Amino acid sequence: MRILIKPKKTKYRLGTLFGFIALVLISFSPATDPLDRIISSFEKYLAESPQEKVYIHIDRDDYAAGETIWLKAYLTAGPYHEASLLSNTIYVELINSSGEVIQQHQLFSPEGFAAGQVELDESLPSGNYLVRSYTNWMRNADAAYFFHKQIKIWNTQDPINNVLSDEAIALQFFPEGGNLVNGIMSKVGFKAIGKDGLGKLVKGKVLEDEQEVATFESNKLGMGVFALMPKEGKKYTALLENSDEIVPLPKALDSGIILSVTNSPTTADILVKVQASENSNLQTVYLLAQTRGIVCASSQADLSKNVSFIRIPKKEFPSGIAQITVLDETGNPLAERLVFIDHQDQMTITASMNKSIYRPREQVQVDIEVKDKEGKPMEANLSMTIFDGGQVAVDVNKETIQSNLLLSSELKGHIESPGYYFNPSNQNREKDLDILMLTQGWRKFTIKQALSENALDPIYRVERGLSIRGVLTDSKNNQPLEEGTVSYLSLFPIAESKTATSNSTGEFEIHDLIFFDSTKVILQGNSRNRKSATIFIDRSYHSPSLAYHIPSTPIRPGDLEQSFITKATERTAIEKAFDFDNSELALEGVEVKGKRIDAPSPISSTYGAGTVQMQVAGNIGLENQQHPLDLVKGRVSGVQITGTGPSSKILIQGVGSINSSMEPLILLNDFPIKLESLQTLPVHEIQNYTVWKGPDTAIFGARGANGVIGFYTKKEIGGAIAASEKDERPPVIGYQIAKEFYSPKYPLQELNQAKPDRRATLLWAPNIQSDSLGKASVSFFNSDAENVIYGEIEGISSGGKPGILRFSYTIEK
CATH class of the missing domain: 2.60.40.10 (Immunoglobulins)
Structure with missing residues (x-):
């Protein structure tokens, strides 16, 4: 007989109309039914321990030593694969066949997306390598569920291996x-x-x-x-x-x-x-x-x-x-x-071009359109790679964002050719997919995990930014300083300051910082007794254990890979032949005599000279002050400062407040900052300061109604870490800055037409956003290749639906 049971609903769409064909169906009460407890545990687990996933789209699978891996990271959270707003930090690692992490980068992902690159050293030996990616929050689960992508790196100087591996x-x-x-x-x-x-x-x-x-x-x-x-x-x-x-x-x-x-x-x-x-x-x-x-x-x-x-x-x-x-x-x-x-409800991507055959170096425009299952336009975040099919193999069964989110990220162990199960041209894919379900082991979500008392007590925190850890010590005896303060200041991309207190062993941590590799940050340590303090930065990072087998057997190139290696050797020779910037001319020694002229002290280039300016650098009486406001106190007419440090109160006469607060606007290098943030600015880093009052505040509008004090640092601000001043390594490593992929333009007046173009990747476009009509366009120029050129587009909709597209065209003279 068939019995329908009324569905049980929750915010996660729990429950179903459940049909039974059974000999006898026994009713049950909530008091004896273990399912109520299990279902509520799953709900709580999902709500309090949302699962993040990372997928990395790269421009191709084969590289030569010295080239760049171009990548786009997609970070999702929750069961519907929506862009994650949990973690801001995505770790990307390059691992060799010995399991050694040889590069690690941190990508900034405030909205679930990030572009980046891995620049390969010219000395890397040929072999199998792994691109691994994860967030700190993902470390609470098994490392087997991190993103793993195996690639090949060829060193053109290595001898070609012709030894077959053992077929055990x-x-x-x-x-x-x-x-x-x-x-x-x-x-x-x-x-x-x-x-x-x-x-x-x-x-x-x-x-x-x-x-x-x-x-x-x-x-x-x-x-x-x-x-x-x-x-x-x-x-x-x-x-x-x-x-x-x-x-x-x-x-x-x-x-x-x-x-x-x-x-x-x-x-x-x-x-x-x-x-x-x-x-x-x-x-x-x-x-x-x-x-x-x-x-x-x-x-x-x-x-x-x-x-x-x-x-x-x-x-x-x-x-x-x-x-x-x-x-x-x-x-x-x-x-x-x-x-x-498989409801086949993923988003559909189409790409159109005005023709199918192009000339070498001709401009190509690709018009992209994204729709849902019903044909309605979708807003989506996409990435696209265009590569030379005469150098790079097209693997129609490789991992994609679709196979990763729906399949690979849910199973332990390596899945061979995961794209095979989503390729409609494979007639047996559904049958083979069911066999895969039988053979791939136990899963990501388990009953025991959801019911575990420790499931909601994660070890690793969600990272909203980067962290700085270290030890604060007495500069004289090198002993740890307890309850000392370590202050952080950065000006890019936003002015930000934070303070941490050291524990009984002098250790401190400052979390959720936003700064990039090129950013100079200031760290300053202070003790309770005003002793001279030294900061020792802990640069160590304990990378998660590797839960993926990288074949260490020597690799042997196929015909297409051999073509790629040959073209890579040609590219290296071409770059050397046309690299005119490296031309050197030796000159005999020249002696230059003269008098150095010091550059004038900088003033605010945005708001003018202000009412009062005061030079600080070079004035010993000012440089020895403890707090930036001490430079102003008693030295500027009409400015009254009471209290000390972050508890200071400031009143600038000659201005009319339109706010309930009388606090003036504080600037640091023309960036507005909070008054308490001045605690993190070392006085010896200040070049000068400017005070605006009276009519001079008009340039600031309502913001300057209570007056303005601006501090301006020396040109070489940063590095204020006593223990690291003589260390060539940077004290802290920020988020990676994504570089722009170089794609040449070939106008008629191009002076460098003689330089051969042998690019393997013709275009890498990591940040394509379809509009409300589901449309986007990308243009680029062809190389000299007379081959079939392949394009791959991957991405995810605003509602968490992944999608992929492969297309091709031909270059002929």
Whole structure:
């Protein structure tokens, strides 16, 4: 019979209309139902521990040592993959085949997107490398769920390797639901992997003791499935064709349940079968179906006759991996099965050009349009790469933002060719995707994790900015200073100041700072007793452990990769031949005599000379003051300052306040700052200051109604860290500044027409935003290549729908 149960709704769209075909359905009350507790725990877990994901789009997969990896980071949060507003810091690492982090960069992502680059050293040896990305918040989960992208780097000076790797094969078996049970027919998934981590095509047979009871054959990705009903007292092994190695199958349980799921792409429902062994003593079990932590279906089933069938409508699930779990009355998981739901509701990207064949160095314009499943325009954030198909291989089955968000980021372990399962041209992709669901191990969201008391007590914090850590010590005896203060000041991109207090061991931390690599920041330490203090910056960073296998076997280039290496060698030779900036001319020694003329003290270039100016640099009496306001106190007519330090009160006569506050406007190098921020500005860094009062404040409008005091620092502001003044390394590393991808323009008057153009990447455009009509345009110039040119666009809509597009055109003379 079929029974409909009223859905249970929450803010995460929990619940479903749940159809049962069962022998008997037992009703239950909230007092005895473990599902209520589990569902509420999932809700709380999602609300208080939202999951972040990072996806990195790069311009290609093969690079030569000395080139640049151009990248775009997409950071999402929550089950619907909306742009993350949690973390502002994205870590990007380059890791070699030995597992060593050889580069790390920090990208600033205030709205879930960031562009950047990894500049490869010319000395890097040829080999497999890994681009890894994560946020600090993501470290609370398993590092296996970080973003991982394997690339190849070729050093044109390295000899070409022609040694084939060993083809030893590891064979693994995965019973559906988790276990084999004696006397019950089960599906068994298997996976054959070579030393390179890739699936291998295999055939074989299953033996019951010495008798053949089943055969198996994998798909091209090394995976497959067969049926088996184990018997008590029997031993089951597998034997590969053309191999003498015997591989044991998992031992069957004498008592338990089997979970079997049928997910046909042609039906609207998922059919679930739960079967218990005769001696299991299980009368009632509970089912929970969820996707990315959203509970989509839940109920109980009666097993008094050892079998129950359940039908779940697919429409209750969002696209992605659905996890179906069977639990006992205590909430303990008994069996689990994954299925993939594909509503094909991702955004659609189209690209149009005015022709399909272009000339070398001709300008190309690509018009982009983004729509949803119903054909309505969508606003989306996109990135696009254009590359030479004569140098760079086109892998239509590689990882994309779509396969990553919906598949790879939810599973542990390496997934070979994840784009294969989303490519409509692959006829067996849905069948093979279901086999993948059988063989990929336990998942990101687990019942135990959601119910754990420690689940909502994360170790790693959400980073809204960067952190500076260190130790404050007495400059004379190098002993830690307790309850000292460390003040931070930065002027770019915004004027920002913060203060931290050192603990009993002199340690301090300042969090959530926004500054970039080129920014000079000021750190100043003070003790309670006005002792001279030294700041020691802790530059160490403990990178997360690597949960990804990078093949260390030597790589051998194919025909296209060999073409890429040849062109890379040509590019290096061309750059040297046309690099006129490196021309040098040796001159004999020249002696220059004269008198140095010191440049005049700078004044405000924005607001004029003001009412009063005072030079500070070079005036010993002023440079030895403790606080910037001490420079003004008693020295400027009409300016009254009472109190000391951050508790100072300022009144500038000759102005009329239109506010309830009498505090004047404070400027630092023409940037407005708070009065308390002056505490972080060392007096010895100040070049001069200016006071505006009376009619001179008119240039500031209402902001200057209470008068204005502006402080101006010396040209070389920053580096005020006593322990680091002689250290060549920067005291702190800021966010990476994204460089602009160089794409030449070829007007008729171009002077450098003779320089050959052998670019592998013709264009990298990381910041494309479609408008309210879903449209955007990008233009660039071709190289000299007479090849097929490929374009790839990836991105995500404002509602969290990913999308991809591949297109091509031809360059001919």
